[in-house]
Every structure is written in C-alpha cells, then in structure tokens.
Amino acid sequence: MSLEDIINYLHQEVFDAIELLYGNEHYSMIVMLPGQDRSTSDMINQLNTDNWNTWIESFTEHNVIVRLPKFRFEFEDTLNDELKETGMGIAFSPFEADFTKINPGGNLYIPMVKQKAYVDVNEKGTEAAAVTVVQIDLTSVGEDNKIHFYVDKPFLFVIMEKQSKSIIFIGRVAKPEYSG
Numbered sequence: 001m002s003l004e005d006i007i008n009y010l011h012q013e014v015f016d017a018i019e020l021l022y023g024n025e026h027y028s029m030i031v032m033l034p035g036q037d038r039s040t041s042d043m044i045n046q047l048n049t050d051n052w053n054t055w056i057e058s059f060t061e062h063n064v065i066v067r068l069p070k071f072r073f074e075f076e077d078t079l080n081d082e083l084k085e086t087g088m089g090i091a092f093s094p095f096e097a098d099f100t101k102i103n104p105g106g107n108l109y110i111p112m113v114k115q116k117a118y119v120d121v122n123e124k125g126t127e128a129a130a131v132t133v134v135q136i137d138l139t140s141v142g143e144d145n146k147i148h149f150y151v152d153k154p155f156l157f158v159i160m161e162k163q164s165k166s167i168i169f170i171g172r173v174a175k176p177e178y179s180g
Helices: 040-046 049-058 080-092
Strands: 002-011 015-021 027-034 060-067 071-078 108-122 125-138 147-150 155-161 166-173
Touching (some): 040 155
Parallel strands (some): 060 147
Antiparallel strands (some): 002 015
C-alpha cells in the first residue's frame, strides 16, 4: 500500500507511528515502526495505559509518504475456558445457569462463545472486523518537509476506537505474507 497525504504522525525515541483512519473515522489503524536499533519487543515493553494515552495525544499532522506491505491476519478461538476462568462458569452449566430475564421459563445456558477477527491491508486500503458469537441453547433438560514512513522491517499495528482510545486489535508483523 502506498500513500502520500497529510496524516497523524508520531516520533518517539523507541518508535515512529502513523494513524490511518477508517472511512467513518470512528476507528483507525496505528502502525508502529521501531526506531534505529530497536525492536517490536521494545515497543511492547513500553505499552501500558498511561503511555498509550500519552502517545495518542501526541500525534500531529504531517505530510507523510507511506509504504506499507500488504498483510492479512485471521484469528478464531472458542473463549469458553477463558470466560469460565473469569468467574462466568455458571453461565456454561445447563444445571446452574439462570437466564430467566431472557426467557422467564428458564432452561437456557451458554454452550459456546466464539470470536473471529481479521485484519486485511492491501492496495485498496485497510479493513478489519470482529465477530463474537454467544450461543444460547435450551437445556436438554514538499519532499524536504515530507516524512518517509517505509515499513520495511517487523512492526506493530493497533486498531483503535477513536472516542475511547480503546485498543480493539493489536498485532505484531514479523514477516508479512498475504493470502487473500
């Protein structure tokens, strides 16, 4: 993907970053490229809530030339065990679950929670989506002033919801490969 535009850019000691807005501008992709003699692990080690908020507030508009390789990630996982570990185990029990506010007759439980997500960056731009399925069942009972942002080494990307600054996806690209 190649782009030359006025976009949000951030330079830090450990990394440089750009913000690419999605069509409705409610979400954006932050691409974080490690600085000289730095790695993606250095960036991850500094990632915490305070730093994230400071970084996001520090972006400023610049004329940037971007070269970003195309890549696609897909993730799918059943989240039953993780949710049970957070104390939601009763919801997965056909004998103990209480969903009478959904169905006054009872006899409902959650047999499965599955999440599927993907991020696709190609010549046309970027696209990301996530779906979480909760199944409920019945119980059987200016060249000089332009910044060059060339992504030619491992990098991080973050999909962010703009209003809350919440991270929706985060990924590390070590060797971009595209299958689409």
